[in-house]
Amino acid sequence: MDTAPVTPDIAPPRFRLIWVTLLICLIGLAATWILVQTDNSRTAGEEALLSSGALAESASLLLKPLVINEDRISINYLLNEMTSQPVIRGMRLSDTEGTILGLSGEQQGESIKVALIRNDESLGTLEVWADSSSLLLLLQRQQFLVAIGASATLLTLLLALWLASAPRRLHSDESDDSLPATDFDTELAKAYPGESDDDSLPILDPDDLDNLDLPPVQPLEAMVPAPPPSVPEQPKPAPQPVQRPQLVAERDKPAGTDTVSLHLSARDEELDDSELVSLLKPERDTTPMPRFTPATAGRTREPEFIDDEPWVELEERQPEPAAPALSRHNPLLTALDDDEEQLNLYAFEQDLELMLPANEAGYLLLIDTTSAHSELVEEEEHQSLLKTYRMLANSVAVIYNGRVIKAGNGDLQIIFDQPQEDDTHGVNAMCAAMLFTHLYKQYNHSRVRLFRPVMNLHMALVRGKADKLERLLEEARFLTRTTQSNELISHTALTEAPQLKGTLLEGASIRREDEDKVLILQISQSYQALLEKQSRHLMSKLSQREQA
Known part of the structure; x- marks a missing residue:
């Protein structure tokens, strides 16, 4: 091969x-x-x-x-x-x-x-x-990362090219495992040259159909299935000593003994067709379906069949009223009938001192010197600044009838604890707080212009019961420690006081920082002008004293 x-x-x-x-x-x-x-x-x-x-x-x-x-x-x-x-x-x-x-x-x-x-x-x-x-x-680091990515991409590309360029063997013919194509017609023609014409079916002439013995055609109604006729057995042919293999064309050619089988199969098909036709025919014994006649508009049809079964009339009954529920003893409802003492609905507001009358109210101005002072100020300079701030606080307290208390940590308190019916002490406390705020700002600005150190102070003015100064101090300390601002800090209890709200705080500039925390930036115009005049007068005296 x-x-x-x-x-x-x-x-x-x-x-x-x-x-x-x-x-x-x-x-x-x-x-x-x-x-x-x-x-x-x-x-x-x-x-x-x-x-x-x-x-x-x-x-x-x-x-x-x-x-x-x-x-x-x-x-x-x-x-x-x-x-x-x-x-x-x-x-x-x-x-x-x-x-x-x-x-x-x-x-x-x-x-x-x-x-x-x-x-x-x-x-x-x-x-x-x-x-x-x-x-x-920084730029070179980014460039290095890009170079690493480009090198990885280049290696991947080279690997792909190396795999794609692997050598391959190309053959001119197909694989040896496939069988060669064989022309069966040519091989048969070479082996049996004389039998090539006998493999086709005989051509029937229309004139020869009359000579065939065919059974008469019966109507479909008269056809009754009959058993097929018995066919005598044919004697088996004697075995041949040498027999060649039967080809495909010879298997398709009908033998002489199959003529009777062809006639029998034709009759069976005719009988089967008659059975199918008889099954498809409607039975004459059944009652035909009545013809459908559409009803015209405005005309009703009478029912063709009447149901002989008796009908039952349904009787509608009203539901019986439910039995009244047994009354139960409710202690809450019973308590309403008694003479019970009702609680005060505004007890919570009174506890928060939002409705505190003027004859019971006291005011406290806290000057916090320890929460936000500058860390670069030396101790000697720090004590000098504290002395100046304390002198300003004493001047304000003398003008507006307050008393100054110095705490152990250096904080200053100006207290107004002599209540009056018209809340005059509250007006004095507000004016004193705003005046000290103006003096503090002007003094710090003058030192900043001379490049001298200053201190950051936090001022808070609170209102409460005059006999609970400790509670007022705690409230003021909380406001100064939780607020980073040089403006005057206060709370809602002061801004909602009726006498202050109608005089000093009418048209004032107030900024709310929290739910119960406000910054008072400016009071009414007339009082504001008076306070600015007083602050300029006091600052001029302070500068003269420092020069002396």
Whole structure:
């Protein structure tokens, strides 16, 4: 048996495509890396220069008063703090004559100059050197992550190309396992050349149909199934010593003994058809279905069949009334019939002191000096400030008939515990609180303009029972410890007092911070003008005393 020749491999060399792809990708990656590195350096330098310029503008505002006062220690301290920023490499401050007032860091790289100008007068120049290393490091980290992703993609591509370029054997013929195609008609024609015409069925002539002995056609009603006639058994042919295999065409050819079988099968089919026809015919014995006649409009049809069964009339009965339920003794309803003492519906509001009359009310102004004072104030300066605030509080208490109590931790209390029917002591307490708030703000502003330290105070004015000062102190301390504001803090019990609401607080500016916490920003216009005049007068006396 001949073997099909094997053709040589027609696929390209295995590693040629892989090496070409690898070379192209490496060249592209190298060019992209150089381009991105150059762009990152330029971008980092520009961003660092912009950031350092913004910081230099902010630092110039802080350096102007220091330059005027020639405070070189503070200037160098501020420059050192600014140089610690990642985008600043060095700073230098010089005056108009070029004298260096402060120097910090390294003076390398790109720089930016900011002029210190006050009232159209130049005070000096601040030069800042930018440092782009931190920004460049961040950009390079992102670039490194992108390079890792590109390398992984390249390796995956090379692996796919290596698998796809595996060599394959190409054969000219099909697999040897398949059977060769054989032309059966040609083989039969070669083996039996004389019997090729006997395999087809005989062609019947229409004239020969008259000579066939066919049974007469009977009507379908007269057909009755009959048993098939008996067929005599044919003697078995003698066995032949040599018998060739029967071909497909010979199996399809009818034998001589099958003629009777053909006639019998035809008669059986006729009998079966007659049985089917008889089953499909309707029976004459059954009563035919009445013809449907549609009823015309406005005409009703009488029923054709009347039901002889007697009908039963349903009697509708009214339901019997339910038996009355047994009455049960309800102690809650019984208690309403007795003379019971009703509770006060406003007991809760009275407990919250929202409806406290003026002749029972007392006021307490807490000046909290320990909750928010500055940590940079030295102890000597701290005591000096406390003394000044205490002097202001004493002046206010003398004007508005209050008494000052100094706590052990330095807090000040101005108490108004002499109730009056018209709530005059409440008006005095409100005016005293607003006056001290104005004095405190003006005093702090004057010290800030001179670059001197100040303290942050929290003031709270509360209203309650005059004989429960401890409870008032707790309420005021809670307000000062939970509020970060230099405005006067109060609560709803004070703002809803009728006498205060109709006089001082009419048209006042009040901002609610919480459910029971408000900030009194400004009282009525007439009282506000009087308080501002008093605060200016007291501040002028205080400044004269400090100068003396």
